[in-house]
Amino acid sequence: MAIPVIDIFAGPGGLGEGFSALSGGKKQRKFKIALSIEKDGEAHKTLMLRSFFRQFPAGEAPDDYYAFVRGEISIGQLYKNHPEQAETAREEAWQATLGEIPNAEVDRRIISALQGERNWLLIGGPPCQAYSVVGRSRRQETVLDASKDHRVELYKQYLRILAVHSPAVFVMENVKGILSAKTKESPIFSRILKDLSDPAEAFLEEEDFPDVELRCPGYKIYSLVNHPQSLELDGKRFYSHRDFIIYAEKHGIPQTRHRVILLGIRNDIAFTPDVLEQADQVPLQHVIQDLPRLRSGLSKEKDTYERWAKLIREIDINPAELPQNADVFDEIRKQLKKINPSEFGVGDNYIPWSHAACQYEKGWFHDPRLQGVLNHSSRGHMPSDLHRYFYAACFGKVRETSPKIIDFPKRLYPLHRNIEEAVTTKKFADRFRVQVAGQPSKTITSHISKDGHYYIHPDPEQCRSLTVREAARIQTFPDNYFFCGSRTAQFIQVGNAVPPLLANKIARLVLPAFEADPVTTVQESTALAEA
Incomplete structure (x- = not known):
């Protein structure tokens, strides 16, 4: 009983x-x-x-x-x-x-x-x-x-x-x-x-x-x-x-x-x-790296792969601006050469996919009857944020940590009125936070529903924030757990x-x-x- x-x-x-x-x-x-x-x-x-x-x-x-x-x-x-x-x-x-x-x-x-x-x-x-x-x-x-x-x-x-x-x-x-x-x-x-x-x-x-x-x-x-x-x-x-x-x-x-x-x-x-x-x-990569690769959408532009890739390639590389980050700029050059279309574009509420199988607790997450992935669609991002996301992901890849504001080139500083306070006092210094592949993710909260700045995907090629399914994997929901409502509502549910x-x-x-x-x-x- x-x-x-x-x-x-x-x-x-x-x-x-x-x-x-x-x-x-x-x-x-x-x-x-x-x-x-x-x-x-x-x-x-x-x-x-x-x-x-x-x-x-x-x-x-x-x-x-x-x-x-x-x-x-x-x-x-x-x-x-x-x-x-x-x-x-x-x-x-x-x-x-x-x-x-x-x-x-x-x-x-x-x-x-x-x-x-x-x-x-x-x-x-x-x-x-x-x-x-x-x-x-x-x-x-x-x-x-x-x-x-x-x-x-x-x-x-x-x-x-x-x-x-x-x-x-x-x-x-x-x-x-x-x-x-x-x-x-x-x-x-x-x-x-x-x-x-x-x-x-x-x-x-x-x-x-x-x-x-x-x-x-x-x-x-x-x-x-x-x-x-x-x-x-x-x-x-x-x-x-x-x-x-x-x-x-x-x-x-x-x-x-x-x-x-x-x-x-x-x-x-x-x-x-x-x-x-x-x-x-458990490192993040062990629970999300098997999911289909996506690109971000464009929130204030005509949303095509060609336009998305062009915007990313416009990132201004000037190592002289931050000579201490030469390794990051080298990684940016390397990753820019790898930008290519993803099979599933920006994703969807269901994506046919036969390769979903976590490295960690496969029996807990995986359901072969799904024959795909649920709630896996990316957000649209502004062009200026795409460059910040790409830079942060490259930084995380080589440094195995997320950059603080002071680690960004000044041309990538967000247009916030307290940006100087962030630089000098380190308050609000991580407004753009990449989740490092080889470490556990930072806490998934309902804030993820507002924007993706704290939840940048570790793969620079995808240049986006996490999807609902990736957040759900981090929260350890089984893959056959379907979240109802809009994407915003889904994020709130997962975060709470x-x-x-x-x-x-x-x-x-x-x-x-x-x-x-x-x-x-x-x-x-x-x-x-x-x-």
Whole structure:
């Protein structure tokens, strides 16, 4: 019997994908998404499509699914052809905004999805923009105000579900900036740890809490990367707040993604989890170099290969301007000779391709039934940016690092009003960042949807930013995971997700908690059970 999972603030489903992909004998899934909740319309479409995909045994999705992702039939036709699985997916993937939808409706959905099961898993990450260091710096905030930004206390929606429904285990993810965020009353992370340890007590303090009996026994909170220290405070295990940061690149994920992830085990379950194993760093090239080669589009020019190649060849090479970068200029000359048409131009939502097979975790990524690559189309770039991208990619190729502004010829400086500050103080010094082939990528975030300047492809011949599929590979989404919506919406979904392969590794640590003997469960609230 698969363990039910409720996934809230689900995004496109990265965290849920990792758990639901964990299988035992005969490819039976160990975890099953019972309900996922997401407010964004495009992410919800992706979430529902993946739910539909999972209604079939692993490896047995219908041919119609592949016909849809290849653009041969519509999504409406796909669901019409498989009405039972489509209806189950509609029930499982719920588009709703927590904090706005009535709590009673949320509770009804959860109880219906669980079907009486008391030992289940809650996963998810409250929206993190309010906590991020970059976001707070942009807003010039040092103290967060929940009255002005409701996202500050969205974690209370997570907390409310713990208090009322008492899952056996929870996994909660957020940005590293949450460790330094604070309100007028207290540091946010310290308050979150206290509240999550005793959700019922935390919610008894809330005046608008519904009149139900709470029997949640509370939770032991664990780090997934560090064992508890021997020092104890008030009888509780001691962790430094930084012990909750997972450095993804240390655990086989091809990007330097640093996130806070908390594991909660209900107090009536006698189980202490293990920690994630460390692994060798995975270079970017191991997860993207097998994908079809593309060129960028042109955003403000007639878009043809001939025009694109001509613009790139117009880059002004003057080694005397930066004699210390003679090796970079030599590489530019070499790469200019290699510019040639790509078979697939600027790409598409589906490209026929028989060579897609990662060097890393091929079994995780690859699906031979696809017979191609999904969500692999390039952006259009301005001519001035093409020269910056080409220079940055050549610099990265020979120096194995991304150039700072001061490493660019002055004629390639962007026309930003704070460019001098970038040169003299190194603030905003990496506005154009190439992802180095031989190293893990920098963190994929939703900012990738705005422009490609921080995500320049390492191959100078392609002279472009990363595609959605390349970003998805870096985020470790399987190749048959199709992202719905516009390319901008797809980028946002990928950037906001938890890497599924990391989630899968966490799932392996969580599973034994449900196999612990004995597992003493708590009773549901009588008032809710009768609702």
